[in-house]
Amino acid sequence: MTEERYAVIGQSVLRKGAREKVLGAAVFAADIDLGRPLVLLARRSDHSHALIRQIDVAAALAIDGVKGVFTARDIPGVNLLGIINKDQPLLADDKVRSRADAVALVVAESQAVAEQAAEAISIDYQPLPALFEPLEALAEGAPPIHKKGNLLLTRVVRRGDVDSAFAAAASLIEKEYETGFIEHNYLEPDAGIGHVDADGTLVIYASTQNPHYDHKEVVGLLDLPDEKVRIIQAATGGGFGSKLDLNVQGFIGLALHHLGHLGRPVRYIYSREEAYLATSKRHPFRIRMTTACDRSGRLTAMRVRAVCNTGAYGSYGIAVASRAAVHATGPYAIDNVDVEVQCVYTNATYCGAMRGFGAPQMALAHESQIDLHAEELHIDPLAMRTMNALQVGATSSTGQILTASIGYRQCLEAVAPYYRQACDHWLPAPTLPHRRRGVGLGGMWYGIGNTGVQNPSTARIEMAPDGSVTLFTGCADIGQGSTTVLSQIAAEILGLSPEAIRMVVADTKYTTSAGATSASRQTYISGNAVANATRNLANVLLTEAVNRLRAPKNSLLFSGGEIVVASKPEVRVAMATLARRIHDKGGTLSWQGFFDPETVPLDPQTGEGVPYATYAFACHLAEVEVDTLTGEVHVARVVAAHDVGRAINPASVVGQICGGVAMGVGFALMEEFEQGRTESMKDYHIPTAADMPEVVPIIIEAAEPSGPFGAKGVGEPALIPTAPAIVNAISAALNRRIYALPASLERVLAASIDAGHYRRKER
Amino acid sequence: MNRDCTYHRPSTLAEAVDYLATKGGETTIIAGGTDVMVDLRAGKLERRNLLDVSRLDELRGIRLEGEKLVVGAAVTLAEIHRSPLLANHAPALQKCARNFASAQIRNKATIGGNVGHCSPCGDTIPPLVIHQAEMVCTGSSGQRRLPITEVATGAYRCQIARDEIITAFVLEPVGADFADFQKIGRRQALAISRMSMAAMLNQDQEGRITMLRLALGACTPTPCRLRLVEEFLLGKKPQPALLMQAGELLAEQMIAITGRRSSIIYKEPAVQGLFRRILSPVACHD
Secondary structure, eight states, X not given: OOOOXXXXXXXXXXXXXXXXXXXXXXXXXXXXXXXXXXXXXXEEOSSSSEEEEEEEOHHHHTSXXXXXXXXXXXXXXXXXXXSSSOOBOSSOSSEEOSTTOEEEEEEESSHHHHHHHHHHOEEEEEEOOOOOSHXXXXXXXXXXSSTTOSEEEEEEEEESOHHHHHHTOSEEEEEEEEEOOBOOOOSSOOEEEEEEOTTSOEEEEEOOSOHXXXXXXXXXXXXXXXGGEEEEEOBOOOOTTGGGSOSSHHHHHHHHHHHGGGOOOEEEXXXXXXXXXXXOBBOOEEEEEEEEEOTTOOEEEXXXXXXXXXXTSOTTHHHHHHHHHHTTTOSBOOSEEEEEEEEEEOSSSOBOOOTTTTHHXXXXXXXXXXXXXHHHHTOOHHHHHHHHBOOTTOBOXXXXXXXXXXXXXXXXXXXXXHHHHIIIIITTSOOOTTEEXXXXXXXXXXXXXXXXXXXXXXXXXXXXXXXXXXXXXXXXXXXXXXXXHHHHXXXXXXXXXXXXXXXXXXBTTTOOOOOOSOTTOIIIIIHHHHHHHHHHHHHHHHHHHHHHHTSOXXXXXXXXXXXXXXXXXXEEXXXXXHHHHHHHTTOOOEEEEEEOOOOBOOOTTTOOSBOOSOEEEEEEEEEEEEETTTOOEEEEEEEEEEEOSSOSSHHHHHHHHHHHHHHXXXXXXXXXXXXXXXXXXXXXXXXXXXXXOEEEEEEEOOOOTTSGGGOOOOTTTTTTTHHHHHHHHHHXXXXXXXXXSSOOHHHHHHHHHHTTOTTOOOO | OOOOOEEEOOSSHHHHHHHHHHHGGGEEEESSOTTHHHHHHTTOOSOOEEEXXXXXXXXXXXXXXXXXXXXXXXXXXXXXXXXHHHHHHOHHHHHHHHTSSOHHHHHHOBHHHHHHTTOTXXXXXXXXXXXXXXXXXXXXXXXXXXXXXXXXXXXXXXXXXXXXXXXXXXXXOOOSSEEEEEEEOSSXXXXXXXXXXXXXXXXXXXXXXXXXXXXXXXXXXXXXXXXXXXXXXXXXXXXXXXXXXXXXXXXXXXXXXXXXXXXXXXXXXXXXXXXXXHHGGGXXXX
């Protein structure tokens, strides 16, 4: 394949909005000044599971400065939320299913008054038994948390004959793995502010990953016409999946609906404590995985029985279970597969999307299994991965034939020299007597976009008669840099600089839906929608240029705001000239773009289908030092190779990789959200700068033919291999495996004692 | 939730003492504010008259006074970390300041606040214990001194009276070849100690221990000097097998105080591990 040369693609152009963020000038929802706002506060449930007999708001309403108190009966439309399945009321109706549930909404003059009023609301509950473990919730006779029961979904992926393969196996390993609740812990707690504008539209600015979904939900809750609600994404300080749910937006809409006549803006800013209490978590998984391989180390079969805890509501639980099932094999070719993932309701805080959607949990299992087989068969872990790596032409567990852009082997090859060096030189180098070193690998694959469902994106590009260009996209940039990447794609096609593209982003009045900023999908899917719109515009400009320059289309190039004849660069015409002529002739300079990846829904009985149009791949190498006396783990270095198809903005890709490694270190070693106990960052540990290893990011570009300039995605892949690599490194250091995350002080010291390192006679 | 408060900043210690004589009952003393502000924000601060002592000259400075080392109560952790005097005369105290919380907190938090808060996890306490420090406080009835091990009557319960201000800590300068502080946290910075330990030790020419002071942090409700372990090791050569035995004794001592709570599954081996690690540089291998 010949390497095409691009002017803007592959350049680390300055992130749009970077300057404002560095200067503190970026306007987050909590910074927006619309005049004296009324303050919102939800009264959360006092029980994990209870029927509501009665709610008495009289005492709260009597407090000076209270403008309103609303309950479920004040919701004019449908009081049920959820992007995949609708099961979550904005305000609890007849029962509460977790402590996160909002029962009433207070609107007050100040935070202090709102807090006082929220406490003054009297709720008469009839407590029900609360279930926190999925197995309890699935037990016969368990009290149903939802009318339909406690099992939300079972996702199955079956192919081949697992039992026969197991019977013929040279190595058969069955283990159980466990991961816990994880808090997203974005820098900016959820916030939003809204007002009613001059023509009676409810305008809501919010910290969100999906303004068009927010719009649909608020319209439904309030039973309003589409055009009477407008959602605008404010600068957003991270989301990692949690800002895909409707957090403050519905409350703001409800307050405006009832109190808009006061002419006051209303605002809701979650404290860190409320963000911890009331927003989604990562699904805890319990995974029993059995894998078999032949004498040479080739994987032949896999059986998985996994249960994930979605807490009180579905949120993205169905997507998490589905993605976990599809990703169970990891980036390896396994002919015989039998996977079942159950997604179960409990009375825990609801679990939703979080960077990786079940793939990080599953990666812990499949990467541990690979190392276990490698050890049993005396095969090098890197060779074991290389031997089993998916390649072009392979068939996945869902029966999808992989046709292009399968860069896992390239990732392994890129990591190999670091791995050899670590094994040969770093491992044997002297360290303190109570420390042991270990090197570990983690691999992953990740399907870009939503699992086996349509998930289109749209975009519109407009050229004014003066030649200036505006790109309209619904795509929420939550800090990952999509606005910059989309501007680079449009700029490349039109031969402009990205700064020349004016961006109108994530405002439901002016932009059409780009779908969620999730599933690592925006570069690939919205990038393609932008490319589609831009190529439509480019085409009419070329058509006009053909007339003007008397040269065929295929001889023309876009360059520096002009269209030129490639072989005779002095023959050229300014785009502004062409735009004016097209405009004057009544032609259109406004073009809509669309892209929906080609997928086939998964068969409910077999899981057969094409869940994703393309996959990203990665391999991480972790070098760790374990203190055998205390269980402390120091991660010295992570080498992270990522096949992203094409790095449209390499600096952004590197940023995602380093951020993903940081989050992966937390997932591996310290993050643990305990229901009913964890309140804030005082008792939830995420890594600090001092915990960060040296990161060596390596970009692999196995171009995706259907991607914009070959691009796929990297947002979630960046996180996924880190924890398995660290766990494999700890396990190698101690000769004892850790099966549950986090690999905390307690678990690591227990493994060290068990392996005999703790009482080792010191010489 | 009421977060209103009043704020006073006296310019002399005498003024502060006067203020407390009348308003002590409703006053919280604030210096760096790294604990007080957290409680205030959470609505957990009962006495919301704030008396800011952070700029009182009488509470500042690190100096040698005769045989003693004096550290002002309003000295910040950052100042402790930077002090050449402490690096020489109280290296364990200086070292505890290195990984104390974060740079921002070290710039504000004071040693007086860390001790007076009486958190079982206060990192300055084990080093002060091995320096046999005394806390000096001043109140309307004059000045008094209190051994550091008697400051706390329980977790977060301080011995000092409502009309008293902690002014300084008086330490015995290190008179040993070896002194160290180590802690175990869940991460490398901004970590509340899961466990901490300070040790000071002298050996004779054969390696026998002639002096040992050992203090444990974050495991017991109040500061803990481990005299039984010290006595066990005194006069002996710290060979690995002996240190392992001493570690077991240490764990028994700890459990005798705390009882067997669920965290003991980790703390019992970890306290021995930390002990063996902190003393590994002085272990005799003959």
